[in-house]
Amino acid sequence: MKNEVLRYVAFSADPAGGNPAGVVLDASGLDEAAMARIAADLGYSETAFVFPGQEAGPAQEAEAGEGACFEVRYFSPLIEVPFCGHATIATAVAHAQRHGAGELTFRTKAGEIRVSTEIGPDAAVMATLVSVAPRSEPVPPDVTAELLDALRWSADDLDPALPVRAAYAGAWHPVIAAADRARLARLDYDGPALSALMARHGWTTVNLVWRESPSVFHSRNPFPPGGVVEDPATGAAAAALGGYLRTEGLVDAPTKLTVYQGYDMGRPSTIRVRVPEGAATGIEVGGTGVAI
Incomplete structure (x- = not known):
């Protein structure tokens, strides 16, 4: 119709x-x-x-x-x-x-x-x-500091093994990795400040992640520029994450990943990600869907 x-x-x-x-x-x-x-x-x-x-x-x-x-x-x-x-x-x-x-x-x-x-x-x-061909780029230190301030995170909250990067697989998302699951569970950001910063840099969501194991990630995605406090499942960010991990040499491609998102907001979501070989090869993102 x-x-x-x-x-x-x-x-x-x-x-x-x-x-x-x-x-x-x-x-x-x-x-x-x-x-x-x-x-x-x-x-x-x-x-x-x-x-x-x-x-x-x-x-x-x-x-x-x-x-x-x-x-x-x-x-x-x-x-x-x-x-x-x-x-x-x-x-x-x-x-x-x-x-x-x-x-x-x-x-x-x-x-x-x-x-x-x-x-x-x-x-x-x-x-x-x-996805389209992914890519990632460093986030300048002053922008990282501004981003952490808007998120109300500190440098001590970060996982040093997963560097801060802006990642793209159709839309741009800064990847911020938490040192532990408890840090990821606390989401209390400065909405106006984060929204302005994201608009200035063309970021769609901020991909906050915690790595449970080499192939399992937990994620939260603030989306204030779109008028949404938090996204329960962000396929574009999951694709960007897969590309980021491959580019940074943090996974051995080909590999499969699972991203859990939405659990902290009561809408559990499971995103399946396949990271193939080849720097310019698109990232596969899959999952089920159902009518409401």
């Missing part, structure tokens, strides 16, 4: 868990003001808008070896973002439930995102995206 607004959670099979997202599978005719208004009314961290009129033709699909190709745009309650992982997973799950599982390509402002879906024996839908 044209302009129908669906509600899904991503990275959980339980509607009470995961990260809620709005999904509009046919956004034909909607302009930016309308999309922004729908996203604000929903209040979810992101809503994805799909434009079926931008599908690839049969020749292009056959050449690419993939299924349909759509333009997709993502809006938070306050801003448009170039790419959103959890809304991509939610959109792919919604599409699979209506049109069958398979391969899709989403044309986003960050680039082309390949997505695959499969339906399990229990009818649960699993979706996996492949």
Whole structure:
């Protein structure tokens, strides 16, 4: 149905868990003001808008070896973002439930995102995206100090084995690693200061992480520029984390990671990450999704 607004959670099979997202599978005719208004009314961290009129033709699909190709745009309650992982997973799950599982390509402002879906024996839908080429860069010491101050963290709160970096896999996220789980559990940041700093540097969320083991991470993601205190599951940040770990030589690729997020806010989410070899190779991020 044209302009129908669906509600899904991503990275959980339980509607009470995961990260809620709005999904509009046919956004034909909607302009930016309308999309922004729908996203604000929903209040979810992101809503994805799909434009079926931008599908690839049969020749292009056959050449690419993939299924349909759509333009997709993502809006938070306050801003448009170039790419959103959890809304991509939610959109792919919604599409699979209506049109069958398979391969899709989403044309986003960050680039082309390949997505695959499969339906399990229990009818649960699993979706996996492949990010654009990731990269990371150092955060200058003065900016790191300003960031820690806005988070109300100190240098002693950091894990020295995981250096502060700005990481990208479709959107930028500074990666800040906590020395212990207790530090990650305490989230009490200066909203206006953090929002202004993030806007100045083009950061979408701040990826606060704690490394439980070489392959298991716990994460929290403040998102004040989007009008959201905290994101329950951030697929874009998980992809950026995978790229960061590979770039910094902190994992041996190929490898698989699990990221747990949302537990401190009562919306448990599980994000599966696969880090392949190759510095410019996209990071795979997968999880289940379900209608609310």
